[in-house]
Amino acid sequence: MLCFTLLVATCLLFSACSSDNSEEQKRDKVRIAEVTRSIFYAPQYVAIEKGYFKDEGIDIDLKTTWGGDKTMTALLSNGADIALVGSETSIYVDAQGSSDPVINFAQLTQTDGTFLVARKKPKYFSWDQLKGSTFLGQRKGGMPQMAGEYSLKKHGINPHKDMKLIQNIDYANIPNAFASGTGDYVQLFEPQASLFEQKGIGYVVASFGEESGKLPYTSYMTKQSYMKKNSDVLKRFTRALYKAQLYVETHTAKETAAIIAPHFEDTSVDLIEKVVDRYKGQHSYAVNPILEEGAWNNLQSVMKEAGELPKKADYNKLVNTTFSRDATK
Structure with missing residues (x-):
């Protein structure tokens, strides 16, 4: 009887383990x-x-x-x-x-999820203020850069003629480059844009998401x-x-x-x-x-x-x- 009991217990144990493994395999x-x-x-x-x-x-x-x-x-x-x-x-x-x-x-x-951040807080903002400026943009051919260019052209600005456009900085290093003094304007995702506002490094003046549409x-x-x-x-x-x-x-x-x-x-x-x-x-x-x-x-x-x-x-x-x-x- 004792042997039988041990046998049943062992079977139940293996059955439980098998069931647990089965559940894991479903994931x-x-x-x-x-x-x-x-x-x-x-x-x-x-x-x-x-x-x-x-x-x-x-x-x-x-x-x-x-x-x-x-x-x-x-x-x-x-x-x-x-x-x-x-x-x-x-x-x-x-x-x-x-x-x-x-x-x-x-x-x-x-x-688009990026924002236009200015180094200096303007009394008022107009897109014409970007003409003649240095703009720290995103990677060429990437969606942020294309949405940015689309928005600039919408406001009569040719990003390759009306400003100095910088696109050779690695994506992850763009915020650091702006913080260290590169560019008058930068295109940034959140939370970096708001974080820069908090620290007084830059100020959000426009949304490329609102400008470029769905x-x-x-x-x-x-x-x-x-x-x-x-x-x-x-x-x-x-x-x-x-x-x-x-x-x-x-x-x-x-x-x-x-x-x-x-x-x-x-x-x-x-x-x-x-x-x-x-x-x-x-x-x-x-x-x-x-x-x-x-x-x-x-x-x-x-x-x-x-x-x-x-x-x-x-x-x-x-x-x-x-x-x-x-x-x-």
Whole structure:
């Protein structure tokens, strides 16, 4: 009888272990390469901190790759499963004749996220003040720079003739370059722009997001091969993202700031709140993950204006809204 009891106990133990392992096997690890760490991506951090991804059986491995070229390299070399980066990068890859195209499947932000920061606080601001100035811009061919150029031209300023345009500074070092004295104006993301205001280093005078209109500015994308093999993972991933987008849209900036604060340890919660509120005010956060064709066409108009559109990109080839439309049902 004792032997039988021990046998049953042993079987139950192995059964429990087997069950636990089975549960673990159901979880999927997804490696995300984000182009930068920014409050601009608040819904992503909400999805992580609120456990929306975990609820969908997904464990997120998030790495910041600092720059569109590095982010796309990580994706193409299988260093990441999903890239969070400007949609223009998928157009560049397609133009090079890739046999495994990069597909945009969920949109995170819908406007440019940068701001024009002046070294000196003007009594009033007009775009004409930039003529003859030194402008510290973003990387050539990147979405921030193209949206910036589009906005400048909209106000009658040729960035390559009417000012000294600096574009040879690495993305991560642009704030430091401005802080050390380079440039009269700089194009910055948050929270750096607001942080400079706090320290008296510079002053936000305009929003490139408001100037350049609706764009698929930052999207989640993956290789076609990964999408074919992991459609269920992407379906659950997008569903979790949409929950977070709804949270940010329907809750106060203060509530969102408190949740995403762990991702910005060197930034005060009050400043995070200010930035979230600023982005919400100009409708930068997409309220759903669907990348619409109209926004895709506007993106190409901005790229063409900047002389960076290699060829017209087929929306139906490089955008897949199956997962985003399913998530919003």
